[in-house]
Amino acid sequence: MEILLEEFYKTDLHIDKYHDRKVFIDEKSYQINGITKSGKTQLVKSYLLAHKKNSYLYIDCNDIRIEFDELNKILNKFCQENRIDILVLDNYKESIKFPNVSQLLITSEHKYNIPEIDQIDLYPLDYEEFLAYEHKYDSSALNHFFQLGGLPVMHKLYIDERNTYLQQVFQIALDDVEFDILTMCAKFNSQKLSAFMIYERLKTKRKISKDKLYKSFEALLEKKYIHLVEKYNHTKATKKIYLCDTSLKSALSIEKNFGRLFENMVYLELLKKSRDAYYEDEIDFYLPNKDEIILCKPFTDERRLFKKLESIEAFLFTHSIQKITVITMNKEGSVSHPLASVNIIPFDIWALGD
Incomplete structure (x- = not known):
């Protein structure tokens, strides 16, 4: 593992042209949470590249070469010997023990209860952030926002690649039940939809237990792949469901309803404005x-x-x-x-x- 850590330490980081987000990292330690492709890695790498190379260590915890038991044995010693000030654990795994460093940055889809570090929620781009990717701001910008949604990576893809790319990315990020639920939510976005209603529909297409579906539904909510809006003063009424990004509507569903897509887009702006x-x-x-x-x-x-x-x-x-x-x-x-x-x-x- 020490050889692998040396490789991580010596490897130069690279990001494409970075556009500032409304959230930022200062000298404190942070847990940065967000869905896949929301920009977590770009955010932490941009921060690291503003510091001296020998002062930080970046580890992508999804690297299959990492043996976590061995990593826990030597990570603290490695950081001390190389005077690491900033440690980034991208795609953090809960089994990793934190070493003694001045600043710790972890990214994850899950929110872990770690009292000693602050939390940042990183959503896909809102409209103002999206405009930074546009060559010019005119009437075409809003149309592009409808087409691309808020995932920064979409700006790098050709139009014929976008839907299949999103399908593949989200299938990797989610388990099969979570992905099936998300697909159902894409079909019924901006409408009243409950976990039970999803269960009733999915059980006719695949073998699934109600308990597993409810747990997967809650997991999608916790990771903010889907969002629910309550009826005012009616907490038991069926909630309306919204997608984490409007690009998923066309990628996961053939249903066409511009009004509901527009409503979803408005909701996401409200969400990001708290x-x-x-x-x-x-x-x-x-x-x-x-x-x-x-x-x-x-x-x-x-x-x-x-x-x-x-x-x-x-x-x-x-x-x-x-x-x-x-x-x-x-x-x-x-x-x-x-x-x-x-x-x-x-x-x-x-x-x-x-």
């Missing part, structure tokens, strides 16, 4: 902390919008809603309403706002 959101009948997202509701209407006209507002007036009155935001693809304006201000905002303007 906005507490709920759904309600006829209402896409209710933000109680802001007395605001959000309606996702990529293509809408005033006549349909007025009908929608009429259908939710009881909710507006009961909850003293002050603001209604209607998010569209490109329409902008406002509508007069006696109970709340109604603003129609294109997605790109809304996503880049506060």
Whole structure:
């Protein structure tokens, strides 16, 4: 193992042109969590490359040559002898014992309970981060965002490679039950869906126990491959399900519904802005902390919008809603309403706002 550690220590790190993310690493120790291909490795390598090469050690724990029992015996001694200040354990395995170093950075899909280090959640790119990859910011940028989603690696792939690449990557990252659940969620994204409903559908296609499915469903939630939104004040009601990235919709499903994909994209922006959101009948997202509701209407006209507002007036009155935001693809304006201000905002303007 010492020979392998020497190899890791001497190997030059390389990353393609790196675009800064909204999260960053300072001198503290961190556990960086995120789905596969969310950019965890690029984030830590970018940080390491700003330091002297002899001050850090980068280990990809997925390297099949690593014998973890042997690694635990010599890692601390190796770090002390080579005066390692920063240790990165990429794709961290729980069996690895931490050596005594000034700064420890670990990356994982799982959140481990490690009190001594802070946690960073790294999501796929939001729209503002995505724009850093665009050659110019114009009307084509939003269309590219719909096509590519928020996984940075998608910018390097030809259009005919993207879906098969994602299928392969996620099949490797997940076990077979988790992957089947994710595929089902892609089919029903932005709709009400429960673990039991998934079980009822999958058991007709494959042999599976309810216990295994429920555990796999919880694992996907914990690793943030899927997200659930509750109905407001109805915790037992069936929740709505959203994908971790919109690119998975076309990669894992042939179902086409632009409105639901658009709603999923809006939800991910809310998630990355740490906005507490709920759904309600006829209402896409209710933000109680802001007395605001959000309606996702990529293509809408005033006549349909007025009908929608009429259908939710009881909710507006009961909850003293002050603001209604209607998010569209490109329409902008406002509508007069006696109970709340109604603003129609294109997605790109809304996503880049506060």
